[in-house]
Amino acid sequence: MNVIVCVKQIPDPASPGELDPSTNQLKRDGKLILDESDSYGVEMALQLVDAAGGGEVSIISMAPNGEMSGMRTALAMGAVKGVLVSDPALAGSDALTTAKVLAGAVQTLGGADLVIAGTESSDGYTGTVPEQMAELLGLPSVTFAKSVKVDGGALKVSRQTEEGFDEVTCPLPALISVTAGVVEPRYPSFKGIMAAKSKPVDTKTAADLGVTAAGWAGAQQAIVEVAQAAARQAGEVIEDDGETFNKIVEFLDGLKVI
Amino acid sequence: MTINYDLPEEHEVFRKVVAEFARAELSPHVADWDERHHFPLEAVAAMADLGLFGLIFPEEWGGGGGDFLSLCLAIEEIGKVDQSVGITLSAGVGLGANPIYRFGTRAQQERWLPDLVSGAALGAFGLTEPGAGSDAGSSTTRAEPDGEDWVLNGAKAFITNSGTAITSIVTVTARTDAGISNFVIPAGTPGMIIEPAYRKLGWHASDTHGVILDDCRVPGDHLLGEPGKGFHNFLSILDDGRIAISALALGCARACLEMSLEYAQQRETFGKPIGSHQAIAFALADLAVAVENSANLTYKAAWLKDQGRDIGQAAAMAKLYTTEAAVTATRVATQIFGGAGFIEDSPVARFYRDAKILEIGEGTSEIQRMVISRGLGL
Numbered sequence: 001m002n003v004i005v006c007v008k009q010i011p012d013p014a015s016p017g018e019l020d021p022s023t024n025q026l027k028r029d030g031k032l033i034l035d036e037s038d039s040y041g042v043e044m045a046l047q048l049v050d051a052a053g054g055g056e057v058s059i060i061s062m063a064p065n066g067e068m069s070g071m072r073t074a075l076a077m078g079a080v081k082g083v084l085v086s087d088p089a090l091a092g093s094d095a096l097t098t099a100k101v102l103a104g105a106v107q108t109l110g111g112a113d114l115v116i117a118g119t120e121s122s123d124g125y126t127g128t129v130p131e132q133m134a135e136l137l138g139l140p141s142v143t144f145a146k147s148v149k150v151d152g153g154a155l156k157v158s159r160q161t162e163e164g165f166d167e168v169t170c171p172l173p174a175l176i177s178v179t180a181g182v183v184e185p186r187y188p189s190f191k192g193i194m195a196a197k198s199k200p201v202d203t204k205t206a207a208d209l210g211v212t213a214a215g216w217a218g219a220q221q222a223i224v225e226v227a228q229a230a231a232r233q234a235g236e237v238i239e240d241d242g243e244t245f246n247k248i249v250e251f252l253d254g255l256k257v258i
Numbered sequence: 259m260t261i262n263y264d265l266p267e268e269h270e271v272f273r274k275v276v277a278e279f280a281r282a283e284l285s286p287h288v289a290d291w292d293e294r295h296h297f298p299l300e301a302v303a304a305m306a307d308l309g310l311f312g313l314i315f316p317e318e319w320g321g322g323g324g325d326f327l328s329l330c331l332a333i334e335e336i337g338k339v340d341q342s343v344g345i346t347l348s349a350g351v352g353l354g355a356n357p358i359y360r361f362g363t364r365a366q367q368e369r370w371l372p373d374l375v376s377g378a379a380l381g382a383f384g385l386t387e388p389g390a391g392s393d394a395g396s397s398t399t400r401a402e403p404d405g406e407d408w409v410l411n412g413a414k415a416f417i418t419n420s421g422t423a424i425t426s427i428v429t430v431t432a433r434t435d436a437g438i439s440n441f442v443i444p445a446g447t448p449g450m451i452i453e454p455a456y457r458k459l460g461w462h463a464s465d466t467h468g469v470i471l472d473d474c475r476v477p478g479d480h481l482l483g484e485p486g487k488g489f490h491n492f493l494s495i496l497d498d499g500r501i502a503i504s505a506l507a508l509g510c511a512r513a514c515l516e517m518s519l520e521y522a523q524q525r526e527t528f529g530k531p532i533g534s535h536q537a538i539a540f541a542l543a544d545l546a547v548a549v550e551n552s553a554n555l556t557y558k559a560a561w562l563k564d565q566g567r568d569i570g571q572a573a574a575m576a577k578l579y580t581t582e583a584a585v586t587a588t589r590v591a592t593q594i595f596g597g598a599g600f601i602e603d604s605p606v607a608r609f610y611r612d613a614k615i616l617e618i619g620e621g622t623s624e625i626q627r628m629v630i631s632r633g634l635g636l
Binding site for chain 1: 268308309323324328
């Protein structure tokens with residue numbers, strides 16, 4: 001079973017990020033790391049290939065400046081090869097162009113039995129790329145997968161919903177988006193980190209994939225305004241006078257949870 | 259070519275992985291383990307999963323094929339979160355697996371190495387005795403040949419990892435007619451008595467026992483290395499171990515610097531953060547210099563080892579400086595935290611208790627100064 005995982009490389013959340021005032025976009029010029037929300041997809045892919053008893057995990061990414069530090073992390077975890085699309089003309093691409101680029105990268109690899117993406121990135125949060133990719137690739141897609149099994153050539157997915165989860169069966173090949181926390185991503189070993197150095201990563205431009213890079217000017221979406229989130233209000237503090245449990249009951253009753 | 263102080267990029271990536279591992283898997287539990295004097299087999303298993311016990315051994319033994327620098331970074335990052343877990347790793351690799359790897363025959367390696375490399379088992383090394391430590395000439399443990407076997411009698415003291423549920427071997431030095439030799443004693447061998455765990459000032463979550471050898475009989479093929487070469491061989495093991503202890507001390511000093519810096523920016527006296535008072539600011543400046551020096555000495559010693567160069571002096575210098583810096587760092591950190599640093603709720607208190615042994619184990623500061631002064635021709 002061959003699986004392709006879409007991995008986004010994002011600025012390290014541990015260092016303070018900065019917005020470009022002219023575009024309201026996050027600056028992504030520095031060193032990038034593997035988006036934690038994609039590490040779940042990588043782990044799930046590795047587990048599925050392992051369970052299938054053969055095949056390989058490949059990764060695809062779109063990033064500025066030929067950046068592949070984050071891809072190396074996924075390769076260190078066990079992915080065997082990657083395709084990086086890096087092209088100055090792609091700066092400012094909207095979600096649809098990104099989906100076209102990643103779909104092109106999937107085709108460069110000759111497709112796969114399964115394509116995995118995170119439900120949304122930790123720095124952009126559009127959450128629309130996986131479904132757009134599926135449409136472009138003509139694949140069935142299942143979103144918000146919390147557990148995935150391959151059974152007799154079909155995919156069995158527990159799909160997270162607001163009330164609980166749906167059991168979905170879907171033919172392969174397919175594309176799924178996985179929610180964070182569904183598997184425990186492995187730590188890359190030292191051996192894996194050293195091996196990742198020499199794993200092949202094919203670098204492509206938009207033109208290589210036959211994608212028209214629309215850039216800032218042609219983007220179908222724009223960030224109009226960025227505003228500070230409202231600060232969370234301080235909660236009510238009640239001193240315990242020995243009868244405080246009544247207040248707790250009253251409070252919970254007000255919320256209609258008891 | 260110019261001098262280069264950058265660590266290789268892969269090593270920095272690996273350091274981050276171990277740091278994240280220690281933060282996520284160890285740090286929520288270390289205070290509890292310390293308080294309960296609990297030896298955390300769960301931490302050993304987790305470090306084993308990460309491949310830390312096999313880091314420096316070749317892939318043919320299931321190891322990671324890493325260099326000594328990678329081990330130092332792992333010990334430093336684990337030690338930054340907890341010194342007990344750090345010494346468990348350091349001793350497991352340096353004193354458990356390393357002697358078998360370095361001096362074992364192929365058959366001995368095949369027998370004991372795979373489990374030590376995978377972390378499924380821990381090994382210990384018994385050099386120190388109640389009446390002898392670095393002055394190995396005073397050791398009284400003896401091994402007498404008896405037919406094909408050796409029979410050992412004596413006592414060993416302060417032996418790390420000797421009594422865990424997964425200890426597979428204790429390698430001991432003993433006198434023979436040919437001179438000091440090393441013997442591998444499998445756990446459970448009749449006549450090897452593991453005494454109850456010590457009540458220690460620090461390192462509460464590490465495993466340390468006295469070991470009594472009372473007519474302890476092992477087969478002839480349990481002799482490790484050439485007879486009479488035991489003294490020479492363990493000195494070489496100790497040189498490696500000193501760099502590892504230096505890395506452990508570096509983790510301690512770095513933890514103290516980071517905790518103190520954060521606290522000094524939060525805690526206020528006389529209307530401003532204590533870090534804005536020169537007394538505290540200068541103390542932190544000195545601490546930062548000590549950490550920088552410690553790192554440079556430790557990484558250079560590791561680099562020399564990886565280059566296959568002579569490490570005796572560099573290892574002694576790194577161990578001496580860094581462990582003394584670590585003890586100072588815990589004292590400074592406790593002072594900066596004030597009363598809060600004296601309370602066991604604070605990790606500073608734990609580091610304060612844990613640091614002192616760094617100046618003692620794997621050769622005291624006095625022994626390091628002796629080694630260094632002899633290197634000067636004195």
